Amino acid sequence: MPGNAEIINSGLDRIVAGYVFPERAAEADRAVRARLAAGEYDALSGAAFCAAVTTHLQEACPDKHLRLLWQDEPRSVEPADDDKGRAAFLALMRAENQGIRRSEQLDGNIGYLDVRWIPDAGQGARAIGAAMELVTHTRALLLDLRGCRGGSPAGAAMWCSYFFPDDEVHLNDFFERSTGSTRQYWTLPYLPAPRYLDRPVYVLTSATTFSGGEDVAYTLQAHGRAEVIGEVTEGGAHPTDRHPVTEHITVTVPTARTVNSVTGTNWEGVGVQPDRAVPADKALETAYGEVRKRLM
Structure with a gap:
């Protein structure tokens, strides 16, 4: 089993080589190596060690996707296979009904969709379409993302496309450090x-x-197409690669950044700011009350 110093060295090498902001990666590298040299990790192991390193990485470089993760079940330390990673994601989306947990017509002909994952735009297209078909004749829509933990950028663009009239809305861009290229996402x-x-x-x-x-x-808020009600979100905007360090430890490295076409920035580290801030468990009640008043 590699020691803490070896684990940190391996993880930091991945971060310096791949993180989307090279100068911030260098700052995180210096900060964590200084703590390592001071012996701050000597008494730590397992999940506590990973949590401490993650805290220090994010203190030096505020990025919720930049983490050292502990998993109880051992996993292969072979380099990640992109095809296998994609296959695992697609399998998860199939098991999770392409992220769509619930569709309902509320009193007053208000549509409600509970979405827990954002699926691949290809395999998820029919399920997203089926969900939107069920609410197509409603007078307003409540899109519940309180339990949504992530997914595909292309799937996000597909979800957003339903709320715009054509394919002429530039939603956002993704800049990839490794290639220096930018991919644009437009409505479909x-x-x-x-x-x-x-x-x-x-x-x-x-x-x-x-x-x-x-x-x-x-995206929907920035383009003026939706109002956000609830809590400030967690704040993770950077597409991320995962690299196994040991059988139990993985380093996650954001390799790209999102740039919204309206704001010129994203929600990294600050979260999505709601138009009406209420506790998450009151968000549905609040939104439903507001839309009923609006439609009266």
């Missing part, structure tokens, strides 16, 4: 269900809404 020209236009949309958030869920909330 074709969708498997009718678009949801000219009706109110409310997005519900919690302090644990993360990553892909934040993407949808932030």
Whole structure:
């Protein structure tokens, strides 16, 4: 079993080589190596060790995706296979009904969708379309992302596309450090269900809404297409690679950054700021009350 110094060295090497902001990676590297030299990790192991290093990484470089993760079950230390990683994500999305937990028509003909994951735009398209088909004739929509933990940027763009009239809305860009390239995301020209236009949309958030869920909330809010009700979200905007360090420890390294076409920035470290801040467990009640008044 590698010692703490070897684990930290390996993890920091990955961060310095791949993190989307090289200058911040260098700051995190210096900060954690100074703590290592001071013996701050000598008495730590397992989950406590990973938590301490993660805290220090994020103190030096505020990024919720930058982490040293502990997993109780041992995993292979072979380099991550992109195809296997994608296959595992697609399998998870199938098991999770492409992230769609619940669809309902509330009193007053208000649509409600509970979305827990943002799926792949290809395999998730039919499920997203089916969910949108069920609410297509409602007078307003409550999109509940309070339990959404992330997913695919392309899937987020597909979800957002339903709320715009055509394929001419530039949603955001993704800059990739390794290639120096930028990928643009626009609304899609074709969708498997009718678009949801000219009706109110409310997005519900919690302090644990993360990553892909934040993407949808932030994008719809920035483009003036939805109001966000709930809590400030967790604040993770950077697409991330995972690298095994030991059988129980993985370092996660953000390798790209999101740039919204309206704000010129993203929600990293600050979260999506709600238009109406209420506790997460009151968000549905609050949004439902507001939309009923709005439609009267």
